[in-house]
Amino acid sequence: MFNSLRMSMGWVHTWMGLVLGFVLMICFFFGALSVFDREIDRWAIPDTRFEPQPMPSFDNVLKPIYQQLQPDPVDMAATERRVVGTLPDPETLKLESLFAYTTHRDPVLLIGGEFAIPNQPIDPADDHQHVHGRATVNPATGEMLNDDALKIGSDWFYPMHFSLNLNWMMLGYWIVGLAALVMLAGLVSGIIIHRKIFREFFTFRPWKNLFRSSLDLHNMTGVVALPFHFFFAFTALVIFASNIYLPVTHTTLKPLHEHHEMLEAERKGLPHEPAGIPAPLASVDAMVAEAKRRWAERNMAGEVGFLSMNHLGDENGYVSIYRAGSDRVALVGEGIHFKASTGEVIREEPPRSVVSSIDEFLTGLHLQHFEHWMLRWLYVFGGLLGAICIATGFILFVEKRKAKHARNGSQGSRIVDALAVTTVTGMVLAAVGMLVANRLLPADLAGKGQWEQTIFWSVWGLAFLHAAWRSSPVAKARYNPAWREQSLLLGLMSLCAVGLNWVTTGDHLIKTVFTDTYWAVAGVDLSLIVTALIAFYAAAKLRAPVTEQKIDDALSRNKQVNAYD
C-alpha cells in the first residue's frame, strides 16, 4: 500500500491524527484546565472559598461526619442488579470501611466508605460485596456539601480529559486510550516524516500563507514540548494500565495475583478478613501523631494525605495513614498501619523499590500532587502548546485540500473545518458557557449540577451546528466565518463570566488580588480575561483581509528567512 517508510508514516500521521485529533483536543485542553481543577471548584462553589487546610482531627471533627454518610443511590441501583434479592433500606446498612482524602489545595475534604450488604451475588465469582458512598465535607463546619453543587473543575473538566464524561461501557476511557496511543504514534511518525527537527525549534513565519505559517506553528509546538507531549500521552496509558487498559493481572493472571495477595497479607500482617469480634476504636489522632513522628524521623516530615480504615468496629480493624506527596513528584505514600482497637503500629511500609520509584515518578508527574505553582503553570502552557499543535494540524489538513476539493466538488475539507471549529472555539465556548451558567443559576436550584452539564453539552452542540451552517465558503476554498464569530462570542462570554462572578459573589479582582487576596478565584478570573483578550485579538485578525501588498511587505522585510523553502 505504501512505497516507503515516510509515506506510511505520513498516512498514519495525517489520518489517525485527524480522526483522533478531535479527541486529543479535548484531552489537552481539559487536561490543562485540570491542573487547576480545585481552583475552578472554588470559583464555581462560592461557599467553599476559604483557605486549604490539612487533614482535620479525626476524633473531634471527622468521626461524627461519617455518621451522616449515606450509600450512593446510583451505586445502590447498580449493586441491586448484581445481587440476589433486594437490598435492605440504605439507612440500615453498616459502614465497614472508610477513607478521607485531601491535598494541599483543598479547603474541602473528600470522604467515602463502603457499606456491607447481606445479599449474595448472582455471579459467585463476584466478590464485590459492598455499596459505596462518598461526600465532600467542609471541615471547618463539619457540614456536607450539597450534592447538587457540581465541582466543575474536579468532577467535570477533570474527568472530561480522561473519560470524555462518557461512562457507558467505559467507552470514553477507551476512546481516550486509543487517542493517547495515536498521540504517541503521531509524535514518532512526525519525527520520521520531518527529520530536521532542530531547524523547527525557533521558526514561526506568520506573514507567510496560512498553510506555511500553520506548518511552522505545528512543527514548533510539537518539537519544543516534545517531552511533555510524549510523557503525558505515555503516562496516561500507564496510569490506567492495570485497571482499565491492560488488566491482565485481574483477568488472565488473576489466580497468580490472588495467590500473591494472600502471601502478602500474611507477610504484612494486615488482616484480609474481619474476625467477627466487635472492638472499639482507639484515638486516631494519636495514630496520626505517631505517623507524623515516624515520617519526621525519616527526614520526611509531612501532612496526612490519605487516611483509611478497614473492618470498622471489628477486632481485625486497622487504620492506614499515608503521607501527602506535596513536596516531590509522588502521590500519597510512606503508609503506616495501626491496629484500630489499640493504636499500636502493625506495619510501616518500607521505602519504595527502584521499579515503583520510576512508576511513581511517571504517574506522579502526570497526576501532580506536588506543591509547585510555577510547574503547574508550565504544565498549563504545555497543554495549550499541545492544543495548538493539534489545531494547526486540522488547519493544515484543510488548507492542503480545500482548493482541490473546491474544484472537484468534494465536501471533505468543509466537514473537517466545521469539526475543527467545533473542537477549537466550540469547546472553549462550552467550558466558559458552563461557568456563565454556574453563576446565573441559583445556588439552591434542585439538580443544579445536572443543569450545568446540560448547558455544557448544549453550547457545544450549538457551536457545532453554527460551524456547520456557516461552513459553505470552505467548499469554495474560502474561510469559514464561524471561526471569527465564535471567537467574538467567546470573548464576550469570558468577560461575562468574570462580571457575573463579581455581581453574584462580590468577589471582584481588586478584592481577590489586592485587598482580600484569594488566588484561586483571582486566577480563574484573570485566565478568563486573558481568554477574552486572545479571542478578541483572533477575531480582529480574522476580519483583516490578507492583501497581496501586506504579504509582499512582510516577505521583503524578512527575505532571508525564506531560505528554508
Added chain:
Amino acid sequence: MISQDALQTINRIIAAVFGGYAFTWGFSVLAIATLVALGIDFHEAETAISLVAFLVFLGLFLWTFAAASMIRVWLVLAGGAGVMMLIGLMLQTSLLS
C-alpha cells in the same frame, strides 16, 4: 463497492489496533509470569511490565503500517499473541501447583 485500497487500509487499521493489542496482552501475560517465576515480586513485575507494554504496542502499531507484507504482520501479531498467552498460562499453572 469498497475499493481494494480501502480494504487494505481497513485491514491495517484493524491489525494495528486489535492485533497490536492482542500481542501486547500476550506479551504482558508471559512477561509477568516469567518475572514472577524468576523470583521477582508480583507487583513489581506487574508495574515494570505496564511501563514496557505500551512502548511495545506503539512499536507494533507503527510497524503494522510500515510493513510490506500484511500476512507477515498478522502471523506475528496473532501468532505471537497466541503463543505467548499459552506459555504464560502454562507458567502460571506450574507456579501455582
Added chain:
Amino acid sequence: MTETMWLIAAVVAAVLSMGWLALAYETHWQQVFPESRTLPETGRLKLTGWVFLSLSAVFCLKADHPSMAVLVWVMLLAVAAFSVAMMLSHRPAALKIICPPLFVAKA
C-alpha cells in the same frame, strides 16, 4: 524566598540560552539584523547557549527536589524556546540586546 530567586534565575538562563542557540542559525540572525552585513559567531553562540542551558538546570536543582527540578527544567525549555520563536517572528530587533560584539562576525 531563595527558591523563588533560583527559579527566576533558571527562567532567565533558559531564555538567554534559547536566544543564543537561535541566533547561532544564520537565518534567525538575519531576522534580528536584517540590514547589517554581519554573520553570527556560531561557535561562541552555541557554546554560551549550551552553558546557560546547563546553568538553568543547575538553578532548577538548587530550587527543588531533583525529581521536581527535572520537570521544571524540561518545561522551562519548551516555554523559553516558544518565547524566543515568538520574539523572532514579532519583535526580532529586541534580541539585539543579547548580542554583544563578542557574538558578531564580519561577513
